[in-house]
Amino acid sequence: MTETMISVRGLSKRFGDLLAVDNLDFSIYKGEIYGFLGPNGAGKSTTLNIIATLLAQDAGEVTVAGYDLVRDSRQIKAILGLVPQEIALFDSLNAWENVRFFAGLYGLRGAELKTATAEALEFVGLADQAKKRSAKMSGGMRRRLNIACGIAHRPQVVILDEPTVGVDAQSREQIMNSIRLLRERGATIIYTSHYMPEVAEICDRIAIIDHGRLVAQGSEQELLQVVTDIKTIVVSTSIGSAELQSKVEERLRRLPDVHRAVYDPAHEQLRMDVSLTFSDLTPLVAELVSMGLILHSIVSDAPDLETTFLALTGRELRQA
Amino acid sequence: MFSIFIEQQMELWRNKGSLFFIVLFPTLLVFILGTMLSNLDNPDETVVHFQLGYVIDTNDPAVTTTAEAIINQFVDVEQISFTRGNDLGAARQQLAAEELGAVVVFRSPFAVEILEGRSIAQNRAVRAIFEGVTRLYGTLTVVQAAASAPPAAAGAGTAAPGAAAAASLSTAEPPAATGAAGTAAPAATNPLEALAGAAAASRVEEQTYGVSRTMIDYYAITMIVMMFLMGSATSAASQIYQSRKDGTLRRLLASPISRVSIYLQTLAANIPVNILQVGIVMLASTLFLGAHYAATWQLNVLLFTTLFAAGFATSAIFLALGIFIRFSPWPLFMPVMWVLLFLSGSFSKEIYVPGLTELMPPRIIQNAAFELTLFGHTQPALNVLLVSLGLITLSAVVGSALFRRKEVAW
Numbered sequence: 001m002t003e004t005m006i007s008v009r010g011l012s013k014r015f016g017d018l019l020a021v022d023n024l025d026f027s028i029y030k031g032e033i034y035g036f037l038g039p040n041g042a043g044k045s046t047t048l049n050i051i052a053t054l055l056a057q058d059a060g061e062v063t064v065a066g067y068d069l070v071r072d073s074r075q076i077k078a079i080l081g082l083v084p085q086e087i088a089l090f091d092s093l094n095a096w097e098n099v100r101f102f103a104g105l106y107g108l109r110g111a112e113l114k115t116a117t118a119e120a121l122e123f124v125g126l127a128d129q130a131k132k133r134s135a136k137m138s139g140g141m142r143r144r145l146n147i148a149c150g151i152a153h154r155p156q157v158v159i160l161d162e163p164t165v166g167v168d169a170q171s172r173e174q175i176m177n178s179i180r181l182l183r184e185r186g187a188t189i190i191y192t193s194h195y196m197p198e199v200a201e202i203c204d205r206i207a208i209i210d211h212g213r214l215v216a217q218g219s220e221q222e223l224l225q226v227v228t229d230i231k232t233i234v235v236s237t238s239i240g241s242a243e244l245q246s247k248v249e250e251r252l253r254r255l256p257d258v259h260r261a262v263y264d265p266a267h268e269q270l271r272m273d274v275s276l277t278f279s280d281l282t283p284l285v286a287e288l289v290s291m292g293l294i295l296h297s298i299v300s301d302a303p304d305l306e307t308t309f310l311a312l313t314g315r316e317l318r319q320a
Numbered sequence: 321m322f323s324i325f326i327e328q329q330m331e332l333w334r335n336k337g338s339l340f341f342i343v344l345f346p347t348l349l350v351f352i353l354g355t356m357l358s359n360l361d362n363p364d365e366t367v368v369h370f371q372l373g374y375v376i377d378t379n380d381p382a383v384t385t386t387a388e389a390i391i392n393q394f395v396d397v398e399q400i401s402f403t404r405g406n407d408l409g410a411a412r413q414q415l416a417a418e419e420l421g422a423v424v425v426f427r428s429p430f431a432v433e434i435l436e437g438r439s440i441a442q443n444r445a446v447r448a449i450f451e452g453v454t455r456l457y458g459t460l461t462v463v464q465a466a467a468s469a470p471p472a473a474a475g476a477g478t479a480a481p482g483a484a485a486a487a488s489l490s491t492a493e494p495p496a497a498t499g500a501a502g503t504a505a506p507a508a509t510n511p512l513e514a515l516a517g518a519a520a521a522s523r524v525e526e527q528t529y530g531v532s533r534t535m536i537d538y539y540a541i542t543m544i545v546m547m548f549l550m551g552s553a554t555s556a557a558s559q560i561y562q563s564r565k566d567g568t569l570r571r572l573l574a575s576p577i578s579r580v581s582i583y584l585q586t587l588a589a590n591i592p593v594n595i596l597q598v599g600i601v602m603l604a605s606t607l608f609l610g611a612h613y614a615a616t617w618q619l620n621v622l623l624f625t626t627l628f629a630a631g632f633a634t635s636a637i638f639l640a641l642g643i644f645i646r647f648s649p650w651p652l653f654m655p656v657m658w659v660l661l662f663l664s665g666s667f668s669k670e671i672y673v674p675g676l677t678e679l680m681p682p683r684i685i686q687n688a689a690f691e692l693t694l695f696g697h698t699q700p701a702l703n704v705l706l707v708s709l710g711l712i713t714l715s716a717v718v719g720s721a722l723f724r725r726k727e728v729a730w
Contacts, residue, residue: 052570052574053573053574054570054573054574074576077574077575077576078576080574082570082571082574084567084570084571086566086567087567088566088567088568088570088571089566089568090327090330090331090568091566092330092331092334092335093327093330093331093334097330101323101327102571102575104323105323105571105572105575105576105577106575106576107576149571150571
C-alpha cells in the first residue's frame, strides 16, 4: 500500500481575503481509505473540490494516478467517482435510471452500462428497488442510491463526502460495508465525516486540517499519540433530565482544565477530556458533588479520536 | 452524447409541475381567455342594411370624380346603399329623422366629413371605411350630427359650421406615405387617383382575412409572446440554479463530459418546450375556438417558426443569465418581464409610450406576427426570425464560454 494514488504539494486556494487552503501537502496511497477531518470552514470541501476538478487551485501541484490536475483533468475525471454530501439525484427518475444516467456520462454504453448499473444497485443493496423513483425512497435508500450513482463506472478514486449523514443504523452499516467492499476491489477512497467513531473504524489513515493547513496525519493510533497532555476521565453517575445534563456539561466546560464534557445517558457516564493527572482531580470532583451528583466510580480511559480532534482544532464553534 | 438532453426530457415529462406549465396551462389559458374574448365578438346590435347619404359639397371636378369612384366601389355591396343628395340641409334632416344612418360630405381640397347618426355600429362602420380612404390623402372629420342637428336645417350648402366644429370628435390627419401596414403608396401622378386606388387596394388586401377575424386571433399571438417571456425565460434562467441547488450540477461537472456540451445540451432541452408552448396555443385556439392565423399553410409555418425562434432565443438569453444567479430567478425575472410586456402594450393597446413601446421586443415580435397574419407581409417576420437565430447563436456561444470559464464553488 505504498504506491501513491493522489499527491498534493503546496496546494493553496484563496477566495477574496479568505485563504481557504494554505500550502497543503499530503499523499494518499493506492487502495487505502483516507479520512479527511476538519471543523466547518477548515478547507476540506475546497480541497476535495480541487481534487474533483471542480475548482482550480491558485498554487501547488496535484496529481491523481500520475495525471496532472491542470493538464489532464479529463483523464482524472474519468477515473474519479464523486459522492457528494447532498443527495444529488433526479427525483423523477427511478433508481435504475439515475444510476444508468450517471454511469453513462463516463462513456459506458449498451451491455456494459446495463451490467454496471445492475452491479452498482446490487452493491448498495437496492437491486430490488430498481424501478422505484428516487423521490419515493426513504432517506437511507436515497443515501445508498447516491453512492451507487458515484461508483457505477468503477472509479479508481472515490470521494465520499459525509455519506452517512442522516441515515439510520441499518443503512449506516450497509454503507460502511459497501465502502469496505470498494476498498477490496482496489479503489482508493477519500472519506469525510463529522462522526469520529465511524472515521476511526473505517479509515486506514486520517488527516486533520484546520485553517487550510494540515494539522496532523496518520493512523488512528498515531493520532492518539499526538496529544499526550489530555486524559479522558469517565465518571459513572445518574443525571435525570436532559435540561440538567446540559447545565452540568456547560458548567464543567467552563472549568479551565476541562476540554470536553459529554454525558451519555444510555450508559449513565459523564465523559470528560481534562488536562489533569488522576491525582489532581479533587477540584473537579468537588465541583461535581456541589452540583448534587452522586458519583459511583471515576476511571481513566484512553483518549479517543474526538479528543485528539478537539485538542488540535479547538472547541470554539465554527461557521460553515 | 445526448444523455443530458434525454435525461432532461425524461425529467420534464414525468414532472407534474412541468407538465402543467407546458401543456395544461397554455391549453387552459386558451380556453379561459378564448371564452372571455368570444363575448367581445358578440355584436351590440345587428345591422342588416346601411342606408347612407353623401353630398359632394364642391364644384371641383377632381373631387367629384374621386368621390364617385369611392362610392361606386360599394355598388355591389348589398348591405350598404349610398344615396346622393345635393342639399346638405336636407340630408341633415333625413339624418335627424333616422332616414339615413350617416351622411358623408366630400369637400375641396379633398376632405371627407362624416355626419354620424345614432347607431353606434353604423357610425363605426362608416368611420372605418373612410379612415381607409383618407389614409393616404385628405382629411377625415367626424361629426356627431344626429344629436346636434336642428329639426329644420339651415339653408342649402350651409353645413352649420359652428355646430360641426363644436361637435367634432376626431380628425384623422393622413400619415406618411407608408401606411400603418407598411404598404407603400401606389405611384400616381394625380393624388386623388392614387387615393382611390389605395383605398381599393387596402380593401382587397384585407378582405381575405378581415371579415372573419375574432378577438382570439389577436390575443392568441399575444398569449404566445407572454408565455415565452414569462414562462420560458424564467424557467430557462432557473435550469442551472436548480441543478446547482439539488447537487446534480456538481456530479455533471465532475464527469468527463465537457462543460460546453453540458451547457449546450441544457440549452437544447428547451427546444421541445418552446415548440410545444407555441404549438399548443396555435392548435388549441384553432381547433377549439376557430382562431385564424395566416392565410396559407406556408405563412403559418413561417409564423410558427418565427414565434418558436423568438421563444427559444428568449430561453437562450436567460439560460446564459442564469449562470450568475444564486437564488430562485422567478421573483427577479417575473416582475421585469411583466414591466416589459406592460410597456410593450401586450396587456392593453391603450398603453403606448412614444419612443419606447415600439422598441420593446415583445411589441416587435407581436407586430411582425400581426403583419403576417393580417396582411401576409413576411418581411417583419423574417427579420424577427433572423434576429432570433442570431441571438440564439450569440447566447449559446457566450453562455458556453462563461459556463466553461466561470469558477464556482459548485
